[in-house]
Amino acid sequence: MFKFLSALFGSLAIIPAIISYEIGFSPKRTYDQCEITTENQNLLRIFILVLSYIGIALQVPFKYYYYKWIRLYPLTFEELQPSFKPTYLEVIEMIRKRKPIEYILDHHTYLVTILFLIFPYPGMYTKIYLDQQIKYKQYTFCYYLEEIFYFIMFLRVFYLLFSVFSYGQFQNPLAYRICESYRIKVSSIYSVKCYSWMYPVQVLLFIFLIPGVIVFGIGTRIFERTIKFNGMNFDSLENSMWCIIVTMMTVGYGDTIPASKLSRGVICLCLFWGGIILSLTFVTVGSMLKLNPKETLAFKAIVATREAGSVICSKVYERLLKEGRLKGWRALEYKISKFFNPIKSHQISEEARIYRETTRISNKIEKIDKIADSVQHKLKKLSKVL
Structure with missing residues (x-):
């Protein structure tokens, strides 16, 4: 404290x-x-x-x-x-x-x-x-x-922000004890990593982006507000912050350009800070677009089911065409699809095969578990009777 x-x-x-x-x-x-x-x-x-x-x-x-x-x-x-x-x-x-x-x-x-x-x-x-x-x-x-x-x-604002991470669910006695068992050094940086994993958007905005824009924007305004001859209005805090945002995002519009050495030094610090923010942004967006394990299973199930249905329909159309029962637009559509995909329409992809085999094995394991639980339950009853 x-x-x-x-x-x-x-x-x-x-x-x-x-x-x-x-x-x-x-x-x-x-x-x-x-x-x-x-x-x-x-x-x-x-x-x-x-x-x-x-x-x-x-x-x-x-x-x-x-x-x-x-x-x-x-x-x-x-x-x-x-x-x-x-x-x-x-x-x-x-x-x-x-x-x-x-x-x-x-x-x-x-x-x-x-x-x-x-x-x-x-x-x-x-x-x-x-x-x-x-x-x-x-x-x-x-x-x-x-x-x-x-x-x-x-x-000092950054020191205060990182000092806050010295407290919380990753800095209590339980967390200390668990970290001791894994020989992990408990520190504020460790808490930042944990919270970044749990709340990536909040940490990115309120720990890195917003404080960085405010601090470096104020610094640019301090050293640049008296310079008017170049047509830039850094006396406005909004313009200074806009310059910082453009610099952090590596856009560089060129509508606001600092002239003095001190403000350029602030911009250099801002560039390093912006590099951290951009890397966190890419990681955050990547984690948001990444499928979790349940979503991955659902995705594989949808793809495998569609491929299996496509193969079945292709076989049915092929037989109907041989028997002369497939006519009109459906016959033309089937011939066009067969011309452009002569192999795909009759085969299931390797990923779908692996998924179907994995699902079959998982179902068998579940059945075995149910049988084992049933046998264990009956043995308990039998032991009580004996």
Whole structure:
């Protein structure tokens, strides 16, 4: 729970950051002249600082209880078969005393701490200038350093989403016990895989697609909204998100094109994220179109029955034609079909033969099972009588 609370407080800091950025953005600002409205900025940034530091502080009890649990973890393997038990080296690694630096390095705690330390600090108004050549003309773009920090803060959303997967039906004691028996490491990624298998459409939309479009769309708007000379309107969040969607889907209409280096960096990140989304989309659509076992049996039964009926009808038509009883349109239709399919109309495909043979064997097995159950029932009755 401390891991989720840490991610939640860290992500809540984005709300005052959004308010601070929007009210601080000056309408007089241009791509080469930075201006900012400083009214109420420090108060909002103090809220950001407090929420971010609370998120960092909650990492401490999370690591404390995690390592307290990991020391008791080897005891849960006592009832397992010897082939599934961990080695002595693994047990020693679990119960040994950790160095303070290991508390920071394990589970990427240092990355979470760095992520939570990147935000617009109170009183921070640092200008940076980036030179860039566009269509053989030299331009100088002005940004505030805290705008870059502001965009990086949105990466906390992804940390929050994946922290949610640390809880649920694949992270309870029952799931832990089953995973122990199979020597599977329980993690958030394992839960994501499980939920992706169970709810592929929901995971694709609400974990990958929608958060990606929002986060990268906001990033493109931050770094591109002051650039007006190229005819693009990235001041509109809708246009920025449209650019992200087109980029993710690898369509590339070219109606919205980012110009600055920073926004192009966001587009590069978006491309990698879009690759994940596209691969999940293909897998999801493929699983939706794939027949389940019962549907496969029904499909094979329909095909085999139609082929058998076609062969029977062909034999009947052939005999009627020899006897001179097949006349008119039916005789012409039969001759045309026989001309174009001289072999198919008299043969059953190999797949249909295998299905019919499998069905015949399955029916015999069912009959044998029924007879065995009947004999077993009679033997029980006889044993009671005796």
